[in-house]
Amino acid sequence: MRIASFQFIQRNLNNISGHTSKANEQLGQMSSGKRVQYASDDPVAANGILNYKQELRKLAQYQANINLAENRLRREEWALGSAENLTQQVKEMLLGANNPAMTQDERNAYKAELQSRIDEMLDLANTRDEFGQYIFGGYQTDTAPFTRQPDGTVVYSGDAGQRDMSVGDNVRVGINHSGERVFGGVPNPRGDFTVKYQLTDEVREDNLRVERAHIDDKAAFTDAHPYTVSFGDSAANPGELEITVTDGAGNVLSPQPPAAPWIYEPGTPITVDGVEITLKGEARAGDAVTLSSSESDGTGQDLRYVFDILNRANDWLSSDGHNPTGQSELIDLLDEMDAMAGHFTRVRADTGNRMQRLDNQKETHADMSLTLEKLRGGMEDLDYAKASGEFSQTMVALQATQTMFGKVQGMSLFNYI
Template identity: 35%
Template sequence: MRISTAQMFHQNINSVTNKQSQTSQIIEQLSTGKRVNTAGDDPVASAGIGNLNQQNAVVDQFLKNIDYATNRLSVSESKLGSATTITSSVREQLLRAVNGTLSDTDRQTVADELRGSLEELMTIANSKDESGNYLFGGFNTGNQPFEFDASGNAVYNGDSGVRESVIASGTTVGANIPGDLAFMNAPNGLGDYSVNYLAGQSGEFSVESAKVTDSAAHVADTYTFTMVGANLEVKDSSNTLVTTVPAFDPNNPVSFNGIEVKLDGKPASGDSFTMEHKPEASLLDTINSAIALIEDPNKVNTPAGKSELAQMLNNIDSGMNQLDVARGVAGNSLKSLDSYAATHEEEKIVNNSALSMLEDLDYAEAITQLEQQQQALSAASSVFTKVGTVSLFDYI
């Protein structure tokens, strides 16, 4: 078979070029530490590497979401713990204030302490995160969530929104605690109704509970209870008689319109109190009302004042329980976040191990191949040089 000079040159150039390309590829692998730098290096391994990198990117995003939620919930849980401590102190201060031996000045001192505690609670309720967003505003993180209006009532300017963080495929965790859950919507300590005791009360009694027992028959209204002789009369807001309990015995509950009311003690003849449908109680409002009660020397040690205090203490206990509920929500979420974070870290370890098997370079093998390729390139170049100088005219 005859070989033309052009064909001989072409074959030798291809040989040298291929050796140079293979040598360059090994040098690139040594510089990157990766066996697969392009899809052409190993198409099958490259596809697997792409899938694993994509999985790691998703896991990294989950971990970022977990870090965000963990930071916010950790701060919220800590703030709620502080709020519980303050509320417990408020309860102790309130019990101290009703000591009959205290002077008006002493009670005012207690009231001032309670006002300071209330301000601390308001500061906690209006806490911000590191970005300047309000922790307890729900979705409304840009506006101060809590304030007192002109009438002295606590107002919540936030909402009940819970910002969900995606922490795994198909799994979300709330990254915040709405302020109404923590500070506003505690169950009424009496049940479903709040009681207003009148200043003229002379009997030693208080409402122990006022609950809706039959929602179908329940008629929400403001009811007035009046002791008429030995009988207890109940009227609605239109002054219509609802029921009369003859020879009232406080050991037996009063039932009407799907409501059951239990009294601790017996009203004196002429005593009256009203009852308003209010299934939830605000911790902030309760403390504010307690301060007003303590600062009123004409009421704090009266039968009505003592009855009102008993209701306030029930609502404060309920408020503390509500803080514990909100804190428990944060704690359970943090526990879940820790569990998912550990799972994702383990997944990354497995993925990285698989990536290492697919793409990491065996340096000893690569160096050996480089030396072989360099020798082959040198040989091919030498042969090409010698063959390229051969001419038929040299032998004529």
């Protein structure tokens, strides 16, 4: 078969061009480190690589969310830890001020110091995150959630919302506690009512106090507070004290079960209007204890606000405090301080649990990212040893084609005539 010179030359040029193109492609792969640069290189592998990259981008976003959530929870944990310390300082302050030899000027100095602690607590309640948002405002993050009123009370203007952050597939973690829960959710150590004492000045070794006052029978409870428990000498039982309980309208309430007269026995519960009341300590004729609640919806005041407790401590420092009424008030205050510290500790522990959840999720994402990167690399990354060998083979073939073409092209019968 005759082969025209044009066909011969064209075929060899095509071979040279093919080897050159293949060599250039191999050089591009070696310079980029990628075996699959375009979908046409390996359509099946390209689709898998795309899926892996999408998963890796999603994990990177989750990691960014985790970092943001950690920063906010760390800020909250710091604020809660500081609130715990302030509570302990206030308690120590009250114990230090409970000294009969202390002058009013010295008590005023304690009061000024307490006011400073209250200001610090207010600053903590209005803590902001790194973006300037208030962390204890619930969903209301742009305005200060706690504001002091002219009468010294502190009002919460946020809401009970909890913001969540997506940190994994179907995994969301709360990044805040609302101010209503943190600063308005202190368990009332007395139960469902706050207590006010009006005691005589007679000295006693064991201060009269309300151990517990809670709604025991919600069906019988009429919410007729404030309830006043009064003590008087018993005519029928000389040497004993009779108890009289009146409601907010001045109506005398009957004890349950009925008893006549109603004799005071320390530690023995009494029940009126569905409320079980336990008093302890030494009572005197003329003593009175008032139980009240800021709620009038039948639930009682089972939660206390931090700033109400601190203002009550401020009021105690403003009074004498070294009398039976003041000492009973102090017992209540110290119990409320312990409840407040315990409450901050519990919320802080919940914050720590959330941070632990973030740490666990971070480790899960790191392991998954490592696996996905390995799978993606197996499909996309270049095997340099193999690629180097193939490139050498391509160059040898190219050089051989070029050499052969040069020699054959120069052959002619005229050289042998």
